[in-house]
Amino acid sequence: MSNIPAGQERKVEFLGGASIDGTPVAYIVVLAAVVAALAFIPFSVVMASGGSFPMSQGVFSLVGWVLGPIAGAVASGIGTLIGVFIAPHTAGVAPVSVYGAIVASFAAGCMVTGDKRRGWWLIPGILAILSSLYYAGRALFINGVSPLWVLLGYLVAWVGILLYLLPTRILFAKWIASKNAGLVALGAFLGTFASFAVSHVAQTAITYHMFNWPEEVWQLLAGLIPIEYLSRCLIGAVIGAGVIVGLRAIGLVKPAHATY
């Protein structure tokens, strides 16, 4: 008997009745549960919102790459919403945390290599610029914070945003889609950096409006924020590379707008 298929090749797609933006609801539920579970694990203290940031912040970007921008935002949003109730010790300002999760996954999901949705990155990009202008302007011109501490306090975030706005965003997406596990990890590290930076400044615009923290806090943030970014990016790289390599190995049908 020949191994050459005698039957006609069929178009294979996931036809599960429930999906959001081409992503099966089952995938969204699973990743929302992962985000909620990771909300339990606290990392360092974020002075701005007076709580510990949860480990889940390291995987918001991954959720966007795996599920796509819309489904990813839904999964992270739901997971974080559940997380603020079951793990209030990491919740910070709960509505802002949920907003930040949605923005991070959406921004990550907009990191695409092809022509499909190639302009979507402008939405988080513009949001990041407007948010940065708002809170930096408020700090400088209303609260009188020294320009040096404003710059140092959020330098890391702005570098991340710059990487998001530049074509480096596409390069990171290419690495995430690469077959080389090392490049996947590097792409996940830098991709987490860039996409979370968008979320970070989007959240800060709100929290700074609420709390107007003094210059002393800006000085502390200048030292804390790089460490926090490093831990988020490491979480993103380690979990992200593992999950992406694992998903490829088991060969699950990819959601329509997945980056990996």
Next chain:
Amino acid sequence: MSEPIAILDKVSYQYPRSSNFVLSNISLEIHKGEFLGIIGPTGAGKTTLCLALNGIVPQFYGGRFFGSIKIKGLDTVDHPISEMAALVGCVFDDPETQLIATSVENEIAFALENLRIPREEILRRIPKVLQAVRLEGMEKKHPVELSGGQKQRLAIAAALAVQPSLLVLDEPTSQLDPVGTQEVFATVRALNKELGMTIVMASHAAEEMAEFADRIVLLSKGEIVALGTPDQVYAEVDLLVNNDLRPPQAATTFYLIQKKEIPVPRIPVQLEQGVNMLPRVLQGCKFNPPETFSEISHHDGEPLLSVQNLTHIYPDGTKAIHDVSLDIFEGEYVLIIGQNGAGKSTLVKHFLNLLKPTEGVVKVGGVDTRELSVSDLARRIGYVAQNPDNQIFNSTVGDEVAFALRNLGYSKEEVELRTVESLKAMGLLEFRSQHPLSLPKGDRARVVIAAILAMKPEIIIFDEPTTGQDYRGAQYILEISRKLHKMGKTVIVITHHLYLMPEFAERVIVMGKGTVLMDAPIRKAYHAVDLLRATYLSPPQAVILSREIATLQLQPIPELLTPEEVASCFHCSNHGRYA
């Protein structure tokens, strides 16, 4: 023949990132009310075929799919899995991974709720399906409280509740003990014969498949190589052996007799057929058994492992072992058998100091295990768990083998020396830098054994090493046990698969209800048929046939164990009598 319920037309399938077709040009009709058995070695495509019947392949896994499968006219590629699930119920091998609810009734209701079946209808169906699988009265029980067989029957009930046209079972008994296996086969048989349910079952249980299936399809490398009634397919002993499948022992026995040019009208595939055929075959030949078989005894000197009046009561009051005494000597190959709950694992855990005796003493090398630490015992006793994957956690084969050595404080040079020695002994040196989980299951078991061997233990315990393995995989692991035995190790194997062990074991300890029911050489133990059956163990068919021959010959014969032994006693006296 009744109308087809499923039509497979030139089905080929390739998993994502795979260059091989796991199914290749499968064309098949499954008829309403039939019991179709799927057999084939590991990698033949049995599970993929089962998953393709409700669209999980290719819809969930992706890949390339050719041809079509239509279930009651619905194409499995064009209709969502949720729609196909209403037509095709699926039950998989491990009952533990299929149950998610907190009560039996909720488990059954889950799929129905997802299909938006009205509440009243769900409440009507639950008692009906529980009755069908004989789990009445257990509605409120938590699934974890059920036995393995009951859990698998609950999984079947949950699939039945959807009222599928076709019930697909993929190796539903491979993880179960003999009682659970009997329960599941009885249930499936009742569903098929009494309710007319169409059944597709993939299984390695040759004896049961020969008895229950209407048709058998033999898959090899994704292709159908035989399709017919069990009498037709299982009688093709050469074909089965060439495909790494184990024929029923009745078939093997008469096939071997036939090969000695003794007329056998047809190869029987069921024990009953074989028993009925014996008088006719015996008429045409002489039956000359050997007078005796030699017995190997290692019972000299001090026992390596000694259990004296051992009793163990768990904190919840369960008396798992009661007054057990036995000695195991250096160089023995011991088989411990008994149904679940007989106390086998509890006994073995005392050898490893994982449990402390409530009463009695366990000595290893003459030293009370209470005076030895777990790490002391790890040097002397190696334990291969049922699922090798549970013992693997390093990222390379080399690290896995070296892990325990490093933790036991050996020097770097000694670790390297022992690791290389052990990898060589298990034929794994070339895989040293590979991830253990990238190897096939049989090889993963070898990794675990290599890690144990590196510690140079005197005793190696295999706990259900053949569960979930196909015949080739089981033989492979048992060959390793034989190799270790030849290296002078004392080997202890716990298994339900009695038919696999005659070539390997010397002594059998039969346990039941926490006591030793019998401790005897393997021939004597396997011929204690009533005792084995009382503890829900099935003696190999060759044993039953040899005892039947003794009855027909009206004289005792030596205790034969295998089809080869039985067949070797037949000598041709009248060629062509039935030709």
